[in-house]
Amino acid sequence: MKFRIDQIWIDDDAVDAPLTSAIIRKTSGSRVFVGEDYKAEARKLELESDPFRKGKRIIRLMKRKGVFVKPCPGTREYVCCNLEIIHIGQGCPMDCRYCALQFYFNKPVMEIFVNQDDMISELHEYIGGSGKAFHRFCTGEFTDSLALDPLTGLSSRLIRFFGKQRGASLEIKTKTNSVEPLLRITPDGNIVVSFSVNASEITRREELHAASLEERLKAATLLQKAGYRLGFHFDPIVPVGEWKPAYALTISKIFDVISPDSIAWISMGVLRFQPVLKEIVTSRFGPVRYFHDAFSPGLDGKSRLFFKRRIDVYRFLADKIRLKSPDARIYLCMESPEIWEQSLGIKMNSSADLSNYLDEAFRVAS
Numbered sequence: 001m002k003f004r005i006d007q008i009w010i011d012d013d014a015v016d017a018p019l020t021s022a023i024i025r026k027t028s029g030s031r032v033f034v035g036e037d038y039k040a041e042a043r044k045l046e047l048e049s050d051p052f053r054k055g056k057r058i059i060r061l062m063k064r065k066g067v068f069v070k071p072c073p074g075t076r077e078y079v080c081c082n083l084e085i086i087h088i089g090q091g092c093p094m095d096c097r098y099c100a101l102q103f104y105f106n107k108p109v110m111e112i113f114v115n116q117d118d119m120i121s122e123l124h125e126y127i128g129g130s131g132k133a134f135h136r137f138c139t140g141e142f143t144d145s146l147a148l149d150p151l152t153g154l155s156s157r158l159i160r161f162f163g164k165q166r167g168a169s170l171e172i173k174t175k176t177n178s179v180e181p182l183l184r185i186t187p188d189g190n191i192v193v194s195f196s197v198n199a200s201e202i203t204r205r206e207e208l209h210a211a212s213l214e215e216r217l218k219a220a221t222l223l224q225k226a227g228y229r230l231g232f233h234f235d236p237i238v239p240v241g242e243w244k245p246a247y248a249l250t251i252s253k254i255f256d257v258i259s260p261d262s263i264a265w266i267s268m269g270v271l272r273f274q275p276v277l278k279e280i281v282t283s284r285f286g287p288v289r290y291f292h293d294a295f296s297p298g299l300d301g302k303s304r305l306f307f308k309r310r311i312d313v314y315r316f317l318a319d320k321i322r323l324k325s326p327d328a329r330i331y332l333c334m335e336s337p338e339i340w341e342q343s344l345g346i347k348m349n350s351s352a353d354l355s356n357y358l359d360e361a362f363r364v365a366s
Protein backbone atom coordinates (compact mmCIF):
# COMPACT_ATOMS: atom_id res chain seq x y z
CA MET A 1 0.00 0.00 0.00
CA LYS A 2 1.26 3.43 -0.84
CA PHE A 3 -0.07 6.52 0.90
CA ARG A 4 -0.10 9.96 -0.68
CA ILE A 5 2.33 12.39 0.95
CA ASP A 6 1.80 16.07 0.07
CA GLN A 7 4.45 17.71 2.24
CA ILE A 8 7.70 16.79 3.95
CA TRP A 9 8.79 18.96 6.88
CA ILE A 10 12.42 18.61 7.92
CA ASP A 11 14.00 19.67 11.21
CA ASP A 12 17.26 21.56 10.74
CA ASP A 13 19.31 18.84 12.42
CA ALA A 14 17.71 16.10 10.30
CA VAL A 15 18.57 17.64 6.91
CA ASP A 16 21.85 15.76 6.47
CA ALA A 17 20.64 12.33 7.62
CA PRO A 18 20.94 9.68 4.87
CA LEU A 19 17.36 8.54 5.59
CA THR A 20 16.10 12.07 4.94
CA SER A 21 17.58 12.06 1.42
CA ALA A 22 16.22 8.55 0.79
CA ILE A 23 12.69 9.58 1.82
CA ILE A 24 12.79 12.73 -0.31
CA ARG A 25 13.80 10.61 -3.31
CA LYS A 26 10.89 8.23 -2.71
CA THR A 27 8.31 11.04 -2.37
CA SER A 28 9.38 13.11 -5.35
CA GLY A 29 5.98 14.84 -5.86
CA SER A 30 5.83 16.21 -2.29
CA ARG A 31 6.67 19.79 -1.32
CA VAL A 32 9.63 20.03 1.05
CA PHE A 33 9.91 22.61 3.86
CA VAL A 34 12.93 22.98 6.15
CA GLY A 35 13.18 24.57 9.60
CA GLU A 36 11.44 27.95 9.87
CA ASP A 37 9.60 27.39 6.55
CA TYR A 38 7.74 24.40 7.89
CA LYS A 39 6.88 26.24 11.10
CA ALA A 40 4.90 28.68 8.93
CA GLU A 41 3.12 25.68 7.34
CA ALA A 42 2.41 24.33 10.83
CA ARG A 43 0.70 27.60 11.79
CA LYS A 44 -1.47 27.37 8.64
CA LEU A 45 -2.36 23.77 9.46
CA GLU A 46 -3.68 24.81 12.90
CA LEU A 47 -6.32 26.93 11.15
CA GLU A 48 -7.68 24.02 9.07
CA SER A 49 -11.14 22.71 10.00
CA ASP A 50 -9.70 19.18 10.42
CA PRO A 51 -5.92 19.46 10.87
CA PHE A 52 -5.76 15.78 11.73
CA ARG A 53 -7.03 14.72 8.28
CA LYS A 54 -4.62 17.02 6.45
CA GLY A 55 -1.78 15.98 8.75
CA LYS A 56 -2.10 12.42 7.45
CA ARG A 57 -0.51 13.63 4.21
CA ILE A 58 2.37 15.43 5.95
CA ILE A 59 5.54 13.84 7.31
CA ARG A 60 7.96 15.53 9.64
CA LEU A 61 11.48 14.12 9.53
CA MET A 62 13.29 14.60 12.81
CA LYS A 63 15.83 13.10 15.17
CA ARG A 64 14.45 11.53 18.31
CA LYS A 65 16.22 13.07 21.28
CA GLY A 66 14.63 10.97 24.03
CA VAL A 67 14.70 7.21 24.55
CA PHE A 68 13.34 4.88 21.88
CA VAL A 69 12.36 2.03 24.19
CA LYS A 70 9.78 2.16 26.93
CA PRO A 71 7.32 -0.16 28.65
CA CYS A 72 3.77 -0.18 27.28
CA PRO A 73 1.74 2.46 29.13
CA GLY A 74 -0.61 -0.18 30.61
CA THR A 75 -2.61 0.51 33.76
CA ARG A 76 -1.73 -1.17 37.07
CA GLU A 77 -5.41 -1.92 37.76
CA TYR A 78 -5.64 -4.47 34.92
CA VAL A 79 -3.61 -7.46 33.76
CA CYS A 80 -1.07 -6.07 31.28
CA CYS A 81 1.08 -8.10 28.86
CA ASN A 82 4.26 -6.14 29.78
CA LEU A 83 5.18 -5.43 26.21
CA GLU A 84 8.06 -3.07 25.56
CA ILE A 85 7.51 -0.45 22.90
CA ILE A 86 10.09 0.62 20.33
CA HIS A 87 9.07 4.16 19.53
CA ILE A 88 9.60 4.27 15.75
CA GLY A 89 7.61 7.44 15.05
CA GLN A 90 4.11 8.66 15.55
CA GLY A 91 0.93 9.27 13.59
CA CYS A 92 -0.55 7.17 10.81
CA PRO A 93 -1.74 7.72 7.24
CA MET A 94 -4.82 5.56 7.81
CA ASP A 95 -7.79 7.06 9.60
CA CYS A 96 -9.69 4.63 11.81
CA ARG A 97 -12.61 6.45 13.34
CA TYR A 98 -12.00 4.89 16.76
CA CYS A 99 -8.23 5.57 16.77
CA ALA A 100 -6.91 6.60 20.19
CA LEU A 101 -4.07 8.58 18.57
CA GLN A 102 -6.61 11.32 17.87
CA PHE A 103 -6.69 11.85 21.61
CA TYR A 104 -3.10 11.02 22.59
CA PHE A 105 -1.32 13.46 20.32
CA ASN A 106 -2.28 17.02 19.66
CA LYS A 107 0.27 17.18 16.82
CA PRO A 108 -1.61 16.25 13.64
CA VAL A 109 1.37 15.47 11.37
CA MET A 110 3.18 12.14 11.16
CA GLU A 111 6.69 11.99 12.58
CA ILE A 112 9.49 9.74 11.36
CA PHE A 113 12.73 9.47 13.33
CA VAL A 114 15.66 9.51 10.95
CA ASN A 115 18.31 8.54 13.53
CA GLN A 116 17.71 4.81 13.18
CA ASP A 117 21.34 4.04 14.10
CA ASP A 118 20.73 5.56 17.55
CA MET A 119 17.66 3.35 17.92
CA ILE A 120 19.63 0.20 17.13
CA SER A 121 22.47 1.17 19.51
CA GLU A 122 19.99 1.84 22.29
CA LEU A 123 18.30 -1.54 21.71
CA HIS A 124 21.70 -3.24 21.91
CA GLU A 125 22.47 -1.64 25.25
CA TYR A 126 18.94 -2.06 26.59
CA ILE A 127 18.77 -5.79 25.91
CA GLY A 128 22.33 -6.45 27.04
CA GLY A 129 22.12 -4.35 30.21
CA SER A 130 18.65 -5.02 31.56
CA GLY A 131 19.28 -8.29 33.41
CA LYS A 132 15.81 -9.41 32.30
CA ALA A 133 15.60 -12.98 30.95
CA PHE A 134 13.33 -12.17 28.02
CA HIS A 135 11.92 -9.06 26.35
CA ARG A 136 8.87 -8.88 24.10
CA PHE A 137 9.20 -5.77 21.94
CA CYS A 138 6.70 -4.28 19.57
CA THR A 139 6.61 -1.41 17.14
CA GLY A 140 3.33 0.19 16.17
CA GLU A 141 2.00 1.53 19.45
CA PHE A 142 1.93 5.16 18.33
CA THR A 143 1.76 4.43 14.60
CA ASP A 144 1.18 1.43 12.35
CA SER A 145 4.36 -0.69 12.12
CA LEU A 146 4.30 -1.02 8.32
CA ALA A 147 2.35 1.96 6.95
CA LEU A 148 5.43 4.13 6.42
CA ASP A 149 7.85 1.24 6.06
CA PRO A 150 8.10 1.64 2.25
CA LEU A 151 9.74 5.00 3.07
CA THR A 152 11.83 4.03 6.10
CA GLY A 153 12.76 0.38 5.51
CA LEU A 154 12.89 0.10 9.29
CA SER A 155 11.05 -3.18 9.81
CA SER A 156 13.50 -5.15 7.66
CA ARG A 157 16.37 -3.63 9.61
CA LEU A 158 14.76 -4.52 12.95
CA ILE A 159 13.95 -8.07 11.81
CA ARG A 160 17.62 -8.59 10.93
CA PHE A 161 18.73 -7.09 14.26
CA PHE A 162 16.32 -9.21 16.33
CA GLY A 163 17.24 -12.36 14.40
CA LYS A 164 20.55 -12.29 16.32
CA GLN A 165 18.92 -11.72 19.73
CA ARG A 166 18.23 -14.81 21.81
CA GLY A 167 16.68 -12.95 24.75
CA ALA A 168 14.09 -10.91 22.87
CA SER A 169 11.27 -11.07 20.37
CA LEU A 170 9.83 -8.49 18.02
CA GLU A 171 6.20 -8.01 17.06
CA ILE A 172 5.29 -5.92 14.02
CA LYS A 173 1.61 -4.86 14.03
CA THR A 174 -0.29 -3.60 11.04
CA LYS A 175 -3.55 -2.92 9.28
CA THR A 176 -1.79 -2.75 5.90
CA ASN A 177 -0.68 -5.45 3.48
CA SER A 178 2.75 -3.86 2.90
CA VAL A 179 4.77 -6.99 3.53
CA GLU A 180 6.81 -7.36 0.32
CA PRO A 181 10.20 -6.37 1.83
CA LEU A 182 9.64 -8.81 4.71
CA LEU A 183 9.21 -11.66 2.26
CA ARG A 184 12.82 -11.24 1.13
CA ILE A 185 14.11 -12.08 4.63
CA THR A 186 14.30 -15.53 6.20
CA PRO A 187 12.83 -14.83 9.63
CA ASP A 188 13.92 -16.28 12.95
CA GLY A 189 11.31 -17.78 15.30
CA ASN A 190 11.32 -14.70 17.52
CA ILE A 191 9.68 -12.47 14.90
CA VAL A 192 5.88 -12.16 14.88
CA VAL A 193 3.98 -10.15 12.30
CA SER A 194 0.49 -9.45 13.51
CA PHE A 195 -2.64 -8.10 11.93
CA SER A 196 -5.42 -6.18 13.59
CA VAL A 197 -8.61 -7.82 12.40
CA ASN A 198 -12.27 -7.09 12.82
CA ALA A 199 -15.71 -7.91 11.49
CA SER A 200 -15.64 -7.07 7.76
CA GLU A 201 -18.30 -4.40 8.13
CA ILE A 202 -16.29 -2.62 10.87
CA THR A 203 -13.15 -2.78 8.74
CA ARG A 204 -14.98 -1.38 5.73
CA ARG A 205 -16.85 1.38 7.54
CA GLU A 206 -14.51 2.39 10.36
CA GLU A 207 -10.94 1.73 9.22
CA LEU A 208 -10.57 4.35 6.51
CA HIS A 209 -7.70 3.81 4.03
CA ALA A 210 -6.66 0.55 5.73
CA ALA A 211 -6.28 -2.75 3.85
CA SER A 212 -9.44 -4.86 3.60
CA LEU A 213 -9.70 -8.02 5.69
CA GLU A 214 -9.05 -10.08 2.55
CA GLU A 215 -5.93 -8.06 1.71
CA ARG A 216 -4.59 -8.50 5.26
CA LEU A 217 -5.24 -12.23 5.13
CA LYS A 218 -3.56 -12.50 1.74
CA ALA A 219 -0.52 -10.75 3.23
CA ALA A 220 -0.65 -13.11 6.23
CA THR A 221 -0.62 -16.17 3.94
CA LEU A 222 2.44 -14.84 2.12
CA LEU A 223 4.22 -14.30 5.44
CA GLN A 224 3.20 -17.77 6.62
CA LYS A 225 4.72 -19.24 3.47
CA ALA A 226 7.90 -17.25 4.06
CA GLY A 227 8.19 -18.79 7.55
CA TYR A 228 6.94 -15.96 9.74
CA ARG A 229 4.96 -16.50 12.90
CA LEU A 230 1.72 -14.57 12.94
CA GLY A 231 -0.47 -12.81 15.46
CA PHE A 232 -4.06 -11.60 15.21
CA HIS A 233 -5.57 -8.85 17.30
CA PHE A 234 -9.33 -8.53 17.56
CA ASP A 235 -9.10 -5.02 18.90
CA PRO A 236 -11.25 -3.04 19.20
CA ILE A 237 -14.14 -5.47 19.07
CA VAL A 238 -17.25 -3.42 18.36
CA PRO A 239 -20.26 -5.56 19.29
CA VAL A 240 -23.01 -3.79 17.38
CA GLY A 241 -25.83 -5.11 15.16
CA GLU A 242 -25.38 -8.72 14.04
CA TRP A 243 -21.92 -8.88 15.56
CA LYS A 244 -21.87 -12.60 16.35
CA PRO A 245 -22.09 -13.97 12.77
CA ALA A 246 -19.86 -11.15 11.58
CA TYR A 247 -17.00 -11.99 13.99
CA ALA A 248 -17.54 -15.74 13.50
CA LEU A 249 -17.06 -15.20 9.77
CA THR A 250 -13.79 -13.33 10.29
CA ILE A 251 -12.51 -16.18 12.49
CA SER A 252 -13.48 -18.72 9.82
CA LYS A 253 -11.75 -16.71 7.13
CA ILE A 254 -8.53 -16.60 9.18
CA PHE A 255 -8.45 -20.34 9.75
CA ASP A 256 -9.41 -21.09 6.13
CA VAL A 257 -5.99 -19.82 5.08
CA ILE A 258 -3.78 -19.79 8.19
CA SER A 259 -2.54 -22.89 10.00
CA PRO A 260 -2.95 -22.80 13.81
CA ASP A 261 0.74 -23.78 14.02
CA SER A 262 1.76 -20.47 12.44
CA ILE A 263 -0.09 -18.40 15.04
CA ALA A 264 1.88 -17.19 18.05
CA TRP A 265 -1.12 -15.54 19.74
CA ILE A 266 -4.55 -14.03 19.29
CA SER A 267 -5.61 -11.09 21.44
CA MET A 268 -9.01 -9.61 22.14
CA GLY A 269 -10.02 -6.20 23.44
CA VAL A 270 -13.55 -4.77 23.44
CA LEU A 271 -13.81 -1.10 22.46
CA ARG A 272 -12.66 1.21 25.30
CA PHE A 273 -11.72 4.84 25.13
CA GLN A 274 -10.97 7.99 27.06
CA PRO A 275 -14.31 9.87 27.28
CA VAL A 276 -12.91 12.88 25.44
CA LEU A 277 -12.27 10.72 22.35
CA LYS A 278 -16.04 10.62 21.78
CA GLU A 279 -16.09 14.42 21.40
CA ILE A 280 -13.11 14.37 19.02
CA VAL A 281 -14.62 11.61 16.88
CA THR A 282 -18.01 13.35 16.76
CA SER A 283 -16.42 16.63 15.70
CA ARG A 284 -14.44 14.91 12.91
CA PHE A 285 -16.97 12.36 11.64
CA GLY A 286 -20.38 13.32 13.07
CA PRO A 287 -22.17 11.00 15.56
CA VAL A 288 -20.69 7.49 15.52
CA ARG A 289 -23.38 5.19 16.89
CA TYR A 290 -21.28 2.73 18.84
CA PHE A 291 -19.65 5.47 20.91
CA HIS A 292 -23.11 6.09 22.38
CA ASP A 293 -23.59 2.54 23.69
CA ALA A 294 -23.96 1.91 27.47
CA PHE A 295 -20.46 2.43 28.88
CA SER A 296 -19.25 2.74 32.45
CA PRO A 297 -15.97 4.24 33.66
CA GLY A 298 -13.21 1.66 34.14
CA LEU A 299 -10.48 1.83 36.80
CA ASP A 300 -8.21 3.45 34.20
CA GLY A 301 -10.75 6.22 33.51
CA LYS A 302 -11.64 4.75 30.12
CA SER A 303 -15.25 4.15 29.11
CA ARG A 304 -15.86 0.40 28.93
CA LEU A 305 -18.84 -1.79 28.13
CA PHE A 306 -20.37 -3.40 31.20
CA PHE A 307 -18.62 -6.40 32.75
CA LYS A 308 -21.23 -8.98 31.68
CA ARG A 309 -21.32 -7.80 28.08
CA ARG A 310 -17.55 -7.96 27.82
CA ILE A 311 -17.59 -11.50 29.19
CA ASP A 312 -20.24 -12.52 26.63
CA VAL A 313 -18.23 -11.07 23.78
CA TYR A 314 -14.91 -12.64 24.82
CA ARG A 315 -16.52 -16.01 25.53
CA PHE A 316 -18.22 -16.03 22.14
CA LEU A 317 -15.06 -15.22 20.18
CA ALA A 318 -12.86 -17.55 22.26
CA ASP A 319 -15.29 -20.46 21.70
CA LYS A 320 -15.20 -19.87 17.94
CA ILE A 321 -11.41 -19.64 17.91
CA ARG A 322 -11.02 -22.78 20.02
CA LEU A 323 -13.26 -24.74 17.66
CA LYS A 324 -10.65 -24.10 14.98
CA SER A 325 -7.59 -24.19 17.20
CA PRO A 326 -8.15 -25.77 20.63
CA ASP A 327 -4.70 -24.78 21.91
CA ALA A 328 -4.69 -21.20 20.61
CA ARG A 329 -2.80 -18.81 22.88
CA ILE A 330 -5.64 -16.33 23.38
CA TYR A 331 -5.16 -13.31 25.60
CA LEU A 332 -7.11 -10.26 26.69
CA CYS A 333 -5.80 -6.74 26.51
CA MET A 334 -6.11 -4.84 29.79
CA GLU A 335 -8.80 -6.80 31.58
CA SER A 336 -9.23 -7.99 35.18
CA PRO A 337 -8.52 -11.52 36.53
CA GLU A 338 -12.31 -11.95 36.99
CA ILE A 339 -12.97 -11.31 33.30
CA TRP A 340 -10.16 -13.66 32.31
CA GLU A 341 -11.57 -16.48 34.41
CA GLN A 342 -15.21 -15.99 33.49
CA SER A 343 -14.69 -15.55 29.77
CA LEU A 344 -11.66 -17.72 28.96
CA GLY A 345 -11.62 -20.04 31.99
CA ILE A 346 -7.98 -19.07 32.58
CA LYS A 347 -6.60 -17.93 35.93
CA MET A 348 -4.51 -14.89 35.07
CA ASN A 349 -3.86 -13.07 38.29
CA SER A 350 -1.10 -10.64 37.42
CA SER A 351 0.80 -8.97 34.63
CA ALA A 352 3.77 -11.24 35.44
CA ASP A 353 1.53 -14.29 34.80
CA LEU A 354 0.44 -12.91 31.44
CA SER A 355 3.99 -12.04 30.53
CA ASN A 356 5.07 -15.64 31.19
CA TYR A 357 2.10 -16.99 29.23
CA LEU A 358 3.13 -14.97 26.16
CA ASP A 359 6.88 -15.59 26.55
CA GLU A 360 5.99 -19.27 26.51
CA ALA A 361 5.13 -18.88 22.79
CA PHE A 362 8.87 -18.61 22.13
CA ARG A 363 9.94 -21.38 24.47
CA VAL A 364 7.53 -23.70 22.62
CA ALA A 365 8.93 -22.50 19.30
CA SER A 366 12.62 -22.86 20.14
Ligand code: SF4
Binds near residue numbers: 093094098175
Ligand atom coordinates in the same frame (compact mmCIF):
# COMPACT_ATOMS: atom_id res chain seq x y z
S1 SF4 B 1 -4.18 1.88 11.74
FE1 SF4 B 1 -3.93 2.06 13.95
S2 SF4 B 1 -2.71 3.92 14.25
FE2 SF4 B 1 -3.53 3.98 12.15
S3 SF4 B 1 -5.42 5.16 12.31
FE3 SF4 B 1 -5.97 2.98 12.50
S4 SF4 B 1 -5.98 2.59 14.74
FE4 SF4 B 1 -4.88 4.53 14.38
